[in-house]
Amino acid sequence: MSEKPQDPRIIERYTDQPARMPSDLRRKIEGRWNGAPVQLYAMADLDESMSLTERWFAIGPSRAATASRRDDGSWRIDSFARRDIETVREIPGLSSTSLVVLGSPGESPLASLRYTHRQRRAMENLRFVLEEQVEGRQPVPGNADLEYERAVAGPLRDAQALVGGTRRAVLWRLLGYLRPYRRRMLAGFAAAMAITGLSLVPPFLAGYVIDDVVRPVREGSLPLSQGLRAAWAAVMAMAVAYLVRQVAAHVRLRQMSVLGEYVARDLRTELYEHLQRLSLSFYSRKKTGGLITRxxxxxxxLWEFLAFGIVDVSLSAVMLVGLSAVLLSLDWRLGLVMILPVPLLCWSIFKHGERIHRLFARAWRKWSGLTDILSDTIPGMRVVKAFNQEEREKRRFDASNEAAMGEFNRIHRVWTFFWPTLMLGVHAMTMTVWVLAVPRLLDASAGVASVTAGTFVSFLLYMTMYVQPIEVIGQMARVMNRATSSAHRVFEVLDTEPEVRDVARPRRLDPMRGAVEFDSVTFGYDGVKQVLKGISFSVAPGEMIGLVGPSGGGKTTITNLIARFYDPTGGRVLVDGSDLRALETGWYRQQLGIVLQDPYLFHGSILEN
Incomplete structure (x- = not known):
């Protein structure tokens, strides 16, 4: 089964609105129009009382229609001819916008639509097409479903990186970056396994010394000299276990910390190299500060999670299973007290992690907004000072700084309440063990239900160790949520494909004469609003021309198309008779001389620039 396209999934997940116009409604509208297709549509999701509703506005080649649901679920469709439209008005508001389509003066509006910011881009596309019609131009929209999906899902994709798949998929993809460093990973994992195994030795030896050495010596059943030899042997074994454990800890810390840095370096390198390949349209949609943050x-x-989170969580799970078996073998009654609540604790950690994941996503967006202000203001400091806007920029930064602090404090309020509450539950388990064990320790006549001092000491030491993996899993869950939120943002950029790409076998023109021809070129930055409409002209080699026109007339757009910063949506741009899309882009740009509209100097010498 093919995977559902990404934009519809984004709309359904984050807006709780239909990803497309209902198919039955579309058939009814097109039937009302005698088979003419729906070319563009949007949803007006507010009614007159500002309550959420579902009302659609669609246009075809010659007609437009509004459709709203009746109480019985059927559709009420009102259709009118597009030639009757004389004025289109947009009335912006704080939390919503209204679009009013007017016919002849003095008559009731042909359509009055109110919508939230979710539908703003889709409605702007409709407004543009209708305004162009009023001016005597007839832009032809593309695929209605695709235009609607891009318009509604685009702002969500730009605002957050939570659209790159499930958290599990992101984690598996992140773990793939460990593959080149398998040896370091295995060395760190083996050292961590050794630490786990050696940690079980001292509690066992402590119980052995108390029950099998100290008590028999005091009771006179074991000679003192033999008892001392056994006790010193146990103490030496403890010392060796602690020594080897610390050596293994050094190996683990060294291998995993370096491993985390290697993977972070690889991600930075891959991300920066990918940014070099992306088209200019990507940078026009994204803010510089957000990209710097990524x-x-x-x-x-990601370093902390890659360096320690993976191994620690895995070994903590193994240690929980191993310690559960040890506690049950020492005393199954007391062991059940510690083991039975663990699934509930793990479930609460999982639910807490889901909430923290959402909060971290919000916090990183606020942090990116703070970085955006810095990346705008510092390079533009000359403009800020020229217009005496220092105080305004300080207020803007302070507001963004406060917003970021508020989101992070919200995270701190959540986890600082959760963890003491969780540990209170763990301590309640410990107290229950004491309550059940004390009568059995003091009453030696309890028979099979009694527990020896050595067994209980070992149980207490293992019980203390039992709490540690629960804490580690919980703390690493928070680290994992931070890491997956950041990984989403990184992979969002890595998964973005450049819109300008070379064909499988690009060509080079040798020699290159420089004849430029535009053959019925049409271009729009958003797919609906056409900046160039069927432009055709040619420039001979050595000929000099000047483009003159009003702002927004398409002069810069023509230059961008010649440099192949964008590809035309219709027609062809030819150089020496060859379509630019068939040429090797990097080689072609080396043949161009461009003086950009806004010169930019990199830090460094004149020669380096």
Whole structure:
């Protein structure tokens, strides 16, 4: 079964609105139009009382229609001719916008639609097409479903990186970056396994010394000299276990910390190289600060999880299973007290992690907003000072800084309440063990239900160790949530495909004469609003021309198409008779001389620039 396209999934997941116009409604509208297709549509999701509703506005080649649901679930469709439209008005508001389509003066509006910001881009596409019609132009929209999906899902994709798949898929993809460092990973994992195994030795030896050495010596059943030899042997074994454990801890820390840095470096390198391949349209949609945060902060946040989280969580799960078996073998009654609540604790940690994951996503967006202000203001400091806007920029930064702090404090309020509550439950388990064990320790006549001092000491030591993996799993869950939130943001960029790409076998023109021809070129930055409409002209080699026109007339767009920063949506751009899309882009741009509209100097010498 093919996977559902991404944009519809984004709309359904984050807006709780239909990803497309209902198919039955579309058939009814097209039937009302005698088979003419729906070319563009949007949903007006507010009614007159500002309550959420489902009302659709669609246009075809010659007609437009509004459709709303009746109480019985059927559709009420009102259709009118597009030639009757004389004025289109947009009335912006704080939390909603209204679009009013007017016919002849003095008559009731042909359509009055109110919508939230979710539908703003889709409605703007409709407004543009209708306004162009009023001006005597007839833009032809593309695929209605695709235009609607892009318009509604686009802002969500730009605002957050939670659309790159499930958290499990992100984790598996992140773990794939460990593959080149398998030896370090295995060495760190083996050292961690050794630490876990050696940690079980001292509690066992403590119980052995108390029950099998100290008590027999005091009772006179074991000679003192033999008891001392056994006790010193146990103490030496403990010392060796502690020594080897610390050596293994050193190996683990060294291998895994370096491993985390290697993977973070690889991610930064891959991300930066991918940014070099992306088209200019990507940078026009994304803010500079957000991209800087992805390359720097987001990759750095992955270090702790990659260095310690993976191994610690895995070994903590193994240790929980192993300690559960040991506790049950020592005393199954007391062991059940510690083991039975663990699934509930793990479930609460999982639910807490889901909530923290959402909060971290919000916090990183606020942090990116803070970085955006810095990336805008510092390079533009000359403009800020020229217009005496220092105080305004300080207020803007302070507001963003407060918003970021508020989101992080919200995270702190949640986890600082959760963890003491969780540990209170763990301590309640410990107290229950004491309550059940004390009568059995003091009453030696309890027979099979009694427990020896050595067994209970071993149980207490193992019980203390039993709490540690629960704490580690919980703390690593928080680290994992930070890491997956950052990984989502990194993979969002890595999964973005450049819109301008070379064909399988690009060509080079040798020699290159420089004849440029536009053959019926049409281009729009958003697929609906056409900046160039069927432009055709040619420039001979050595000929100099000037493009003159109003702002927004398409002069810069023509230059961008010649440099192949964008590809035309219709027609062809030819150089020496060859379509630009058939040429090797990197080689072709080396043949161009461009003086950009806004010169930019990199840090460094004149020669380096």
């Amino acid at each position: 390359v720097s902060s987001d990759t750095d946040r």
